[in-house]
Amino acid sequence: MERVWEAYGLTEEEYRKILKTLKREPNHVELGVLGALWSEHCSYKSSKKHLKKFPTKAEWVVQGPGENAGVVKIDEKVWVAFKVESHNHPSYIEPFHGAATGVGGIIRDVLSMGARPIALADSLRFGEFNYHETKRLVKGVVSGISFYGNCIGVPTVAGETVFEPSYKTNPLVNAFCLGVIPAGRMYRARATREGQLLFLIGSSTGRDGIFGAVMASGEFSEDVEEKRPNVQIGDPYFGKKLVEAIMEIVEKDLIVGMQDLGAAGLAGSASEIAAKSEKGVELYLENVPLREKDMNPYEILLSESQERMLLVVEEENVEKVKEIANKWHLEGAVVGKITDDDTFRAYYKGELVAELPVSLIVDEAPVYDRPYKEPEYMKEVRNFNQEELPQTDVKEALKKLLSSPNISCKEWVYTQYDYQVGTNTLLIPGHDAAVLRLKWVLRPELTTEKGIAISSEGNGRMVYLNPYEGGKFVVAEVCRNLACVGAKPLAITDCLNFGNPERPEIMWQFVKAVEGMAEACEELGIPVVSGNVSLYNETVEKNEIRNVFPTPIVVGVGVLEKAEKYTPSKVEKESELYLVGNLEENLRLDGSEYLKVIHGLIKGDVPPVDLEKEKILINLLISFNNKELITCAHDVSVGGLLIALLEMVFRTPYGLEVEVYTDERPDVFFFSENPTRVIIGVESDKAEEVKNAVEKAGLEWMYIGKTTEEKKIKVTFNGDTLLEDELEEYEKLWRTSLEKLLGST
């Protein structure tokens, strides 16, 4: 038999399963539908088994995983919907449009829950600047996000950008969106009875992005150029009009349910609605508004043209929905109908072109329990003893670290994003978490005093060194960041970016990381409400097979009792500075930026997170914020303690006087990235109360210095002065290094 399945991204085994169910050979269109919907990207076939390990429930969770976005309650009147998703493969092939459509796609996911999108965040990973393509990729991706997010009018309020060699030919572009919903008005991909119509609204359909889902489920080889036509092209202007039209439609209560068109296009969303409604569906492909001539049924079904939404509408409301589409200069047409059998049928000019059981497309999609085993590299990275490291000059090391693109200020990135449109952003990028108020929830009458905090993290290097502990580390850090601004963490959404799951070593990273994340979520009481898995982030070259560092990007959402009552990460008034948290754990340099930048090593084991102490620290920070006991709080993370201290005074009028007494080596003390540690600023008259509260909670504190009115830095270590300088020379390095690496244009 000819290996017909390969062209559709299917395996021989999968093809046989199709033959067995259909009892006939599938035609070209049917194979296209199955190939797309059984792809890793759509079916989660390698990951499904393990994703079940995540806790997903809590009293405040309205909608957990399985829908277009998770939904949690903020208060009695307001819910929020949010999700993070990857657009990695398209962004390497075509950085500008790949990243732009990533933003558009996640906005539509949130919109399809009936939510108005109000905030975006982006987590980006690139190779280092010695790789000749990095500059072009960074500029393309950032301008793509800027182009789409700014135009559609949703502020980009948070994010992170990390540079590491493993991402050089496979950058990670993960986009997060959050939207608001008046309580009780959530929509899902549902029809309620047969006879309801499917109304396609948005852009017209073209040939772009056909087979995108299959492409996103394969590894890269040297034929990247040929894949360019698989990348979708986004138009934020249509995206904006679609948002306004959908908002008008839901405000007028004109639809039953909806599903956006993403991976696998019309075939994907129609079968999704049918499966979730336990119904069948009929499509009339000649009704789909097209932007190109002579498109065949296969292309119409699988096109991934952007800015489209499939609405489930009662017949009597079709005209009203059409009027709204016309008003916003959008295409709109009835393209199908809900039926009462379990069958997906597509007709083109009366001819049946595809007929498949819905259960075969969705529920019977293959699930794999892929084998996994510990990789060899683990032994090598464990062979590390920090005592054997040569001592270094703290000042020199500090300057090198400030120049590292992973630490230097990301202003070049975030000033290209409109982070203020919507006038809800209270804490702008550069703090541990973004803070938003909700001045209105869709309507002026509907308001809340509560604030929303958003933070994203994903330290791939730590996860690489120990996926299980690394998974815990990432979840704990996100929750800690939210607590630093004073927010109670409510839930997370995650995007799991890993290599090729058919390699047992990669599958092992995946399984362990998920288990570590799940444990942290369980212990900290934080459910996972939505997410996405991106596998096959692998490049096969002649001499090297390169998988990305295992990178779970975790975005946490928290709530503040009063939006304007938050704790900043930067110094705003004269304060004493204390390190608080878990200070009993041995300090380690394993996996630190210091170890990589100064000693050229990515080695060691992840400093384990004591989740019990982490939980105490989180609660303590929230209570400090609510009682207004502290002036600022900043998490010690990449770069370590001294970097964290500097970040607190950079771009403020203040300087620092650090005074430390310890038995540790200075490099270990200042550059360790041990978790569960936060620097807080306290006014002198409140210091006793704060220290007592820390002790009473069962955590440790350490006086670390104070802010000064002069913009200088002085560091004394066991009585010896290590540094005494103008702050400006350090701040300038921090502020300008990334821009210098990117060049002026």
Add this chain to the structure above:
Amino acid sequence: MKFAVCVFPGSNCDYDTYYVIRDILEKDVEFVYWEEKNLSKYDVVVLPGGFSFGDYLRPGALAARTPLAQAIYDFAQKGKYVIGICNGFQILTELGLLPGALLPNLNMRFVCKWVNLRVENERSAFTRKLEKGDVLRIPIAHHDGRYYVPEEELRKMEENGQILFRYCDEQGEVKEEVNPNGSVSNIAGVMNKEGNVFGMMPHPERASEDILGSHDGLMLWYSLLSD
């Protein structure tokens, strides 16, 4: 005083502007849409920021050819107040109600950040609650904010007091280092010769509450309301 906030497809600061007028200034305000032809019930028309018609062709070019734009033109001819913010400013130049043009930023990148503005003329309807030389802190967010007029026209505008704001440093010094987009003579906001049409690239609606970082933007509205 009754306000209209214009909505074109792609406007995205419409709600923010409406919110400041309704909830902060507590004035009467309504949205008017791009096909509207009648503005007779309003005293002030505000064109908010955004990407009207996706910035296709040139920012503001298509919005300037809508029925609403024609109505705004006629409204302005009657001497009524028209304010354009960011994309609204771009539309007003496209419409010929304000001199000059807004070109892509010199570095060709979108820029979102807080800037300082020096008040250049305190006698206009939009600045009369301010003093000449006052420094306002208001954010910008644009890709095409580089103001340009030919030298001869610039000289005339200066003589007429049409330059209302210039980008400056915190102390109020106008210098090239703090010019965020390459605007000629650091210009951030201008009015027409008659003094009833005003446009600026910075977003006063984003600087109208202390919790957002500044309330300096309110001074523009207060000036207008003190009529």
